[in-house]
Amino acid sequence: MTATPAPPPFARQLGQLENRDTLAARNTRLVPGDIVAVKVRRYDGDSGQASYHDFKVPYQPRMRVLDAMNWISENGTPDLAYRWICGSKMCGTCAVRMNGREVLACWEAVEPEMTIEPLRNLPVIRDLVVDRTPYEEKVAALQPWIERAAEYPGFPEPLTHREIKDASKALDCISCMCCYSACPVVGLGGFTDFAGPAPLVQLGQTALDPRNAPEKVKRSLALTGIFNCVSCYKCEEVCPAGIPIVSRVIEPLKAKAAKLLPEMVKHSLALRAVVAARGRVDPTALVLRVQGWRALLKFPRAIRLLWRGKINPVKTFIKTRTAAYDAAHRILGREP
Amino acid sequence: MKFAYYPGCSAKSTCAELNVATLLVAAKLGLELTQLESATCTGARELRAIDPAAFYKLNVRILALAEREGLPLMTVCNTCTLNVLDAHAAFVSSEELAKAVNGALAEEGLRYSGRTRISHFLWVLHENIGEQRLRELVTNPLRGMTVAAFYGCHITRPPLRYGFVDSRNNIALESLARILGCEPIDYSGRMECCGFHTAAHDENVAIKLTGQHIASAKTGSAQAMVTPCPLCHTVLDGFQSEMEKDISQKLAMPILHLPQLVGLALGFTPEALRLDRHLVPTAALKKYGAEANPLAERETPASHHQAREG
Numbered sequence: 043m044t045a046t047p048a049p050p051p052f053a054r055q056l057g058q059l060e061n062r063d064t065l066a067a068r069n070t071r072l073v074p075g076d077i078v079a080v081k082v083r084r085y086d087g088d089s090g091q092a093s094y095h096d097f098k099v100p101y102q103p104r105m106r107v108l109d110a111m112n113w114i115s116e117n118g119t120p121d122l123a124y125r126w127i128c129g130s131k132m133c134g135t136c137a138v139r140m141n142g143r144e145v146l147a148c149w150e151a152v153e154p155e156m157t158i159e160p161l162r163n164l165p166v167i168r169d170l171v172v173d174r175t176p177y178e179e180k181v182a183a184l185q186p187w188i189e190r191a192a193e194y195p196g197f198p199e200p201l202t203h204r205e206i207k208d209a210s211k212a213l214d215c216i217s218c219m220c221c222y223s224a225c226p227v228v229g230l231g232g233f234t235d236f237a238g239p240a241p242l243v244q245l246g247q248t249a250l251d252p253r254n255a256p257e258k259v260k261r262s263l264a265l266t267g268i269f270n271c272v273s274c275y276k277c278e279e280v281c282p283a284g285i286p287i288v289s290r291v292i293e294p295l296k297a298k299a300a301k302l303l304p305e306m307v308k309h310s311l312a313l314r315a316v317v318a319a320r321g322r323v324d325p326t327a328l329v330l331r332v333q334g335w336r337a338l339l340k341f342p343r344a345i346r347l348l349w350r351g352k353i354n355p356v357k358t359f360i361k362t363r364t365a366a367y368d369a370a371h372r373i374l375g376r377e378p
Numbered sequence: 379m380k381f382a383y384y385p386g387c388s389a390k391s392t393c394a395e396l397n398v399a400t401l402l403v404a405a406k407l408g409l410e411l412t413q414l415e416s417a418t419c420t421g422a423r424e425l426r427a428i429d430p431a432a433f434y435k436l437n438v439r440i441l442a443l444a445e446r447e448g449l450p451l452m453t454v455c456n457t458c459t460l461n462v463l464d465a466h467a468a469f470v471s472s473e474e475l476a477k478a479v480n481g482a483l484a485e486e487g488l489r490y491s492g493r494t495r496i497s498h499f500l501w502v503l504h505e506n507i508g509e510q511r512l513r514e515l516v517t518n519p520l521r522g523m524t525v526a527a528f529y530g531c532h533i534t535r536p537p538l539r540y541g542f543v544d545s546r547n548n549i550a551l552e553s554l555a556r557i558l559g560c561e562p563i564d565y566s567g568r569m570e571c572c573g574f575h576t577a578a579h580d581e582n583v584a585i586k587l588t589g590q591h592i593a594s595a596k597t598g599s600a601q602a603m604v605t606p607c608p609l610c611h612t613v614l615d616g617f618q619s620e621m622e623k624d625i626s627q628k629l630a631m632p633i634l635h636l637p638q639l640v641g642l643a644l645g646f647t648p649e650a651l652r653l654d655r656h657l658v659p660t661a662a663l664k665k666y667g668a669e670a671n672p673l674a675e676r677e678t679p680a681s682h683h684q685a686r687e688g
Contacts, residue, residue, distance in 0.1 A: 053497075053504035053550055054533075054540055061547035068543065143544055226571050230586050270583060273423045274571035275535035279545060286538060289464070296427035309579040310424035314432075317419045323387035325578075332579050350655055352392045352616070364390075366418040372485065373418075373435045 069104075069151045076101040078152050080110055082122065083159040087168045094157070095119075107140055107158065108147035111170075123169035131282060134216030137161055137223070138170050144220035144280040161223035163238075177222060180241040184262045188248045191255035205252045211290040212246035214283040221277035221287060227270055235267035239277035239287050242266060246291040249298060260302040268295055269306060308332060318374035321366030326358040379506050381452035381497075382444035383411035384462075387419050388608035389454055392616070395652035396608050399637040400454050400499060402651065406644050407507050407515065411452065414443045420461035423575045431478070437465030438479045442490035450495040452502055454637070456607035457575075459498045460532035463539055466496060498533060500550055500606045500636060512557050517645040518674035519559030523602065523666050525639065526565050526595035527551035528614060530607035534569060545569045551604065551636075558643035565598040567591025572613040581620070584613045589621030592629050602663055606636040615656050632660040642666055645674055 062068055072078065078099040085092040097119070099110045108126055115122045126136035129148045136147040139159040147158075164172040203210075221239035222228055228238040237245075245266065249259045277287040285291065300307045312331040316323055330337050337344075347353045383404075389397040404411050417440045426433040440462060444451040453459045469476050470492045480489050497505065503512065534545040542548060546569050552562035570591050573584030592614065595603055605611050615633040622629050633656065641651045645668040653660040668674040 053501035055542070056504065056553060057547040057549035058542065060549060061544075063543050063547040065543065142546075226573075226587055227583060230583065233586060234583060269579065270576055272531075272571050272573045272583065272587070273575045274531040275537075276531075276571070278536045278538070279542075286536065288536065293427040293430075297430070300428035307428060310428045313422060313424040313578070314429060317421070317425075317436075321416075322390060322419045323422065325388075325392050328578055346619075346657060347392075347616070350657055351394070352655070352657070354391075365415040369416055369439060369486065370418040370436070373432050373439070373482065374429075 068153075072101045072105070072152065072154060074101060074103055076154065078105070078110055079155045080114065080152075081155075081157040082111075082114065082169070083157070084122070084169050085160070085166050087166070092166075099152075101152070105152045106148055107138065107145060107150045107152055107156070108136055110152050110156075111147060111158070123167075123171045125171055132216060134218035137218040137220050137282075139223065144223045146218055146220070146282045149282055161219050163223050163225065163228045164219065172219070174219065177217075177219060177238075177240060180237050181244045184237065184241055184245045184265055185258075186244045186248050186262070188251055188254045189258040190253055191257075192253075199253070201252070206250075208290050208294045209247055209250035211285050212243045212250060214285050215240070215243045215247070216283055217244070218282060220280040220282060224276040224280045226274060226276060227272055234270040235265075236270035237266045237268070239271075239292070242268065242295060243285060243287060243291050246295055250291070250294055256302055259298055263295065263299050263303055264306070266295070268292065268299060269309065314374060317370050319361065319363075319367075319371075321364040321368075321370040324358050324362075326353045326355065327361075330358075379408060380410040380412065380449050381502070382414055382447050382449040382494075384414055384417055384440055384444075384451055384453050384458065386453065386455040386458040386608070388612065393608035393611055393635065395655040396454060396611070396635040396637065399635055399641050399646075399651045402646055403637045403641045403644060406641075406646075407503075409452075409502070409506070412447055412449060414440065414447075417443055420458045420465075422457060422461075426461065426464070433461070434465050434468060434475060434479050435482050437462050438469050438490050439483055439488060441466055441469075441494040441496070442483055442488040444494045445490055446488065450497055452497055452499060454499045454606070454635075455609065456498070456530045456532035457609055459496065460539065462496050466492070466494070467539075498606060500533065500554070503554060503640065504550060509557055512554075516558055516643045518643055518666075518668040518671050520639075520643050520666050521559050523560045523663075524563050524598075524600050525555050525560045525634075526563050526567065526598060526600035526603045527555065528567055528572070528591070528595075528603050528605040528610055528633075529569055530605055530610040531569075531571050533606055551606065554636075555604065555639070558640060560639070560643075563595070563598040563600050565591065565600065566594035567603075572610040574609040574613050577613060577617075581617060585617050585620045585624050588613055588617070589625045589629070592618065592621060592631050593625060593627055596629060596631055600631070602632045602634050602639075602660075604634045604636055604639045608635065611635055615658050618658050630658060630662075632656065632658055632663055634660075634663075642668070 080097040081094050097114045099113050127133040131149045138147050140156050160166045160170045161172050167173050225239050227236045309332045316328050385397050418436050420437050421433045534548045555562040573587040577584045638651045648667045
């Protein structure tokens with residue numbers, strides 16, 4: 043008997059069925075007796091040499107990436123360096139990259155062929171063990187603690203679920219560094235002052251707490267480079283704790299910055315003003331407003347854009363109101 | 379099939395060629411588009427962070443305009459798509475928010491009940507036109523054309539919205555490219571970020587992030603890249619010469635908007651699809667235009683209008 047063909051998926055989910063992109067499908071790819079082909083990136087900190095080593099691991103029911111690593115360690119490779127403590131998604135120490143994706147080794151089913159590598163964006167000490175110091179230094183610099191604006195009112199504190207809703211999401215963080223490894227902006231190294239998703243989540247635990255003094259939050263936020271976040275959601279995609287990092291931590295922190303550090307939020311306020319004045323974004327007006335005289339340095343670029351009809355200075359300078367002006371003005375006319 | 383059409387700001391300004399190509403291709407596909415003239419910007423990534431209340435009002439208003447027309451909403455920009463999807467989700471999950479937003483919309487006699495279906499043009503091609511009809515309509519199969527699909531972020535992430543465990547598994551663009559006769563290639567940038575959302579204050583992040591992926595597409599022998607998002611296009615096409623300097627490598631990679639690629643396969647000329655409006659020259663793709671293919675049925679905007687009127 044043949045199985046009933048699955049209904050065609052929603053277009054926005056094309057590839058989920060075809061590529062077994064569901065937890066159920068991923069967890070049932072292998073059966074006992076199968077062999078898992080594992081390739082591990084090994085690195086010797088003393089010699090500075092890195093190389094990939096192949097292992098054939100017999101599949102066992104419900105086998106996790108961590109089980110495969112343990113099997114390798116117990117069967118001929120006792121010097122394979124990797125971290126784990128709890129084995130149950132609590133300690134956040136066993137994160138690795140499996141087939142190019144950040145996973146918790148203790149929580150991820152093995153794949154028939156898998157390449158295991160250490161996390162990115164942190165120095166490798168040996169094999170799969172990374173040095174967490176850069177992250178910890180960043181977190182310490184952000185001073186993720188509460189300095190009360192008011193006297194402690196005694197227990198129980200008058201704190202509502204609504205007031206603490208974003209901070210409580212951030213409190214689910216287990217500091218596994220998956221997001222820190224997945225972040226493309228952190229991947230640019232010291233190119234920007236962006237703190238990265240994991241330190242921002244650590245900061246969010248207290249900065250999004252209404253008991254924290256605005257002055258204290260302001261000091262911390264000034265060090266985050268938070269507007270260098272490109273909103274790619276790579277952090278959310280890999281977070282094993284399921285924290286909506288962009289929408290529930292980074293955006294609420296940006297909202298705090300808008301109130302406490304308006305000079306940091308110039309770009310966002312400029313966009314708001316342009317839309318309020320025109321109904322839609324005029325990219326030239328936005329760039330001029332944000333970059334000011336710096337935009338003049340890009341004169342050759344402006345000429346190229348003009349040549350291809352990409353910008354229209356006449357429209358920009360006579361401030362064309364679009365048919366959307368009335369609505370935009372009504373909604374954005376007031377201060378945020 | 380009728381849709382309320384929301385092009386967004388980019389397709390109305392820097393990427394006006396996207397709007398042109400969408401309107402041409404939609405007519406050929408039999409999509410009747412109603413323009414929402416008074417629709418505002420969705421607030422990009424900025425408003426949702428610094429002024430969520432206004433963000434919800436602007437986005438739900440767009441959905442309410444579509445609902446008033448009794449039509450599903452079609453978008454052509456990833457960021458707009460995610461914004462309206464997020465606003466819709468927040469609206470239907472919070473009575474309090476729904477009440478506040480509808481209170482504001484009542485000033486102009488609008489009201490949203492949560493019924494508007496939201497679809498990006500890419501999804502419309504798969505869901506409403508379908509593979510079979512598309513194959514019938516392809517009069518100029520783009521045989522031999524290798525394309526690298528650049529999805530952009532907001533059409534495939536966050537996982538809570540689209541459900542991918544690993545967004546790299548998305549195949550919507552590649553399967554479409556095959557239907558059009560192209561050969562999609564694999565490379566590093568499929569699901570990567572173009573960095574557009576930091577570009578207004580500092581384009582260097584976008585340049586650093588994206589140059590390497592165009593280089594990877596080039597190494598993979600792509601003749602063009604295709605993207606469903608005008609914001610990605612702005613970075614990939616508009617900043618490509620800066621990327622070339624940054625990585626000291628000639629890229630010269632033509633970047634196509636999704637409806638431009640579809641339009642070529644449907645027989646429109648590169649000129650009609652306004653491929654000349656890009657910063658990176660697209661002359662290398664001329665050989666795939668219907669004019670260069672003696673077997674292709676040519677489609678020009680004029681002949682199409684005649685056909686419709688006839």
